Amino acid sequence: MSKKVDFDLLKAVMQRQELDVRQIARIFEEINQELAAMVDDDDKEPAIKKQFVILVSDPRGILTGKDLTGWVLQIAESESPATAEAGIIAATREFNTTPKGRRLPVKTIAEACEHVPSRFLKSHGVSVRTKEPVYVVATSNKL
Numbered sequence: 001m002s003k004k005v006d007f008d009l010l011k012a013v014m015q016r017q018e019l020d021v022r023q024i025a026r027i028f029e030e031i032n033q034e035l036a037a038m039v040d041d042d043d044k045e046p047a048i049k050k051q052f053v054i055l056v057s058d059p060r061g062i063l064t065g066k067d068l069t070g071w072v073l074q075i076a077e078s079e080s081p082a083t084a085e086a087g088i089i090a091a092t093r094e095f096n097t098t099p100k101g102r103r104l105p106v107k108t109i110a111e112a113c114e115h116v117p118s119r120f121l122k123s124h125g126v127s128v129r130t131k132e133p134v135y136v137v138a139t140s141n142k143l
Contacts, residue, residue: 014027049077049078050077050127051076051079052074052129059140059141068135068138069133069136071128071130071133073127075125079125085109088109088116088126088128090124091116091124091126095116110133
């Protein structure tokens with residue numbers, strides 16, 4: 001359980017304990033060094049906003065009656081959805097160069113979504129949220 005303590009309060013308590021002024025100064029110097037080290041540890045990159053990709057709008061009814069499946073992917077918000085497929089392909093190429101990838105090479109997008117480890121996909125900016133394909137439902141976009 002961590003709580004924040006005001007430096008002035010801490011200094012007053014230490015003086016009441018009749019500590020030497022030099023000891024108090026050394027303690028505060030050490031506390032400042034620890035705080036500086038903690039601030040360095042907290043300097044992480046801000047989280048990247050991401051977007052999900054899938055849902056087919058079909059106001060003309062072109063896809064009505066057709067069975068479609070797909071995968072739910074997550075990419076950076078600043079990226080174009082068209083880059084998702086390229087990221088999967090690049091990650092699959094990288095995976096296929098590994099010993100496991102040479103033994104069991106991945107040849108399709110479906111195999112890539114199921115079998116390529118997330119560390120390869122993440123390095124190319126793609127996260128596969130559904131390993132198994134899901135049904136894509138076309139909507140007329142009307143309520």
